[in-house]
Amino acid sequence: MPFRRRKNTAAIPRTVPAFEHIVTEASDSFLWRLDDYPWERNVWNFHPEYEIHLLRKSSGVVLVGDHIGEFGPGYLTIVGGGLPHDWVTAVQPGELIGGRDIVLQFDPERLRGSAGLLPELRELEPFLERSLRGMVFHGQTALDGAELMETMGEVRGLARFRMFLELLDLLATTDEYELLSSPDFSPLLDAASLDIIQRSLTYLFQHFAEDLKLPEVAALAGMSESTFSRFFQKNTGNSFSDHLAKLRLWQACKLLADTEIPITDICFQVGYMNISNFNRAFLRKHKMTPSSYRKLSRQRLALRA
CATH class of the missing domain: 1.10.10.60 (Homeodomain-like)
Structure with missing residues (x-):
């Protein structure tokens, strides 16, 4: 069935996803944000900053690198710089899930650059390396990490920064985690490729319960079947x-x-x-x-x- 015959293809945006620029306030060393779902940045995206992400509400599919899994309330993860990611919840038209996510984003080079004056920060290096594959936390670590992220929203300044360091220490020293993406995952991180992958992933999520075939999605991408098959494998790992x-x-x-x-x-x-x-x-x-x-x-x- 050709892609253009679907009744709800208008739901699949053809906008090119921009490289996400993370902007922090001059008085802050990291960004803390409470997000509704959906909104314009809820797409398959990447950025050089590291992201600690708490799913507070709902359930859905998590995409981190070449990992596909399930999330529910309390799902806590960190995604390293440059690793594509998305957390997708099926919503009805016009539906909004208020405060679904807490997002914390930070520049790892700030931590590394500060290690000359604060040598204890060097202890984070193995954790930062592991995070490049994405990590999901469970057990008491996930509970304690979620509580810290929630409480950060109630304070500012040094109190928030202290909790940030406490959170990093918690996640860096626990053994209650799983690595998500495979070590050899290496997508093409350019805007055009991300646009095609994002539209393809959206379409698959909307129609996976149908008799969906490769030629149909290849047509959406504007590629031959063989070219799209290789492209999809390269950029999703699956x-x-x-x-x-x-x-x-x-x-x-x-x-x-x-x-x-x-x-x-x-x-x-x-x-x-x-x-x-x-x-x-x-x-x-x-x-x-x-x-x-x-x-x-x-x-x-x-x-x-």
């Missing part, structure tokens, strides 16, 4: 089919955990054409069957109650 499967299985997991919809119906709702392919893909990704995943989700929910 093949087109793998990316599509990850989105479908993410949605399947939500439906398995949160609803009583029969597994066969879920299979078709998320875009699979037959139950055998769905079961096979689910088992390969999660090392268990959909029915086992649903049972385990119920058990975890009961333990939290």
Whole structure:
């Protein structure tokens, strides 16, 4: 099906995403910001500054480098400079999620440049290196980090800077984290490429539950199938089919955990054409069957109650 025949293609902007310039106040050494969702900077973007990002509300798909995963309230991550990222929540037209995100952005070279006078800052270097792949935190670290980021919004000046250093120390010394992007991920970080990738990722997120094919999205990108396939792999770290499967299985997991919809119906709702392919893909990704995943989700929910 040609791209132009979709009824809601107007929802996919064709604006070229600008390189994001992070501007801090003259009196601040880092930026702290409370964001609604969606807004104009909620796109697949990159910048040289490091970003500590707290998802306070809602759930959705996280894209960090070549990593595709799921986030929920309390999801705390850091993304190193130059690593593309986006956190996508499905919203209805006109819907606004107030205060979904707290964003903290800082220039690592300021820290490195200050290490001559404050040598303790050199202890952060291994953490800064790890962060170049993106890190997500869990357990008590995520809880304590979220509390610090929330409290930062209530103070200014030295009090906020003290909490910033406390947060860096917390994240740098914990072992409650996972690395996100693979070490060999190396996208083409120019505006034209980002424009194509952003439109493609948006379209995939909007239509992954349909019978979506590579030629359709290649047409959106204005490329041949073979050229787009290579381009998509280079700039997302995933093949087109793998990316599509990850989105479908993410949605399947939500439906398995949160609803009583029969597994066969879920299979078709998320875009699979037959139950055998769905079961096979689910088992390969999660090392268990959909029915086992649903049972385990119920058990975890009961333990939290």
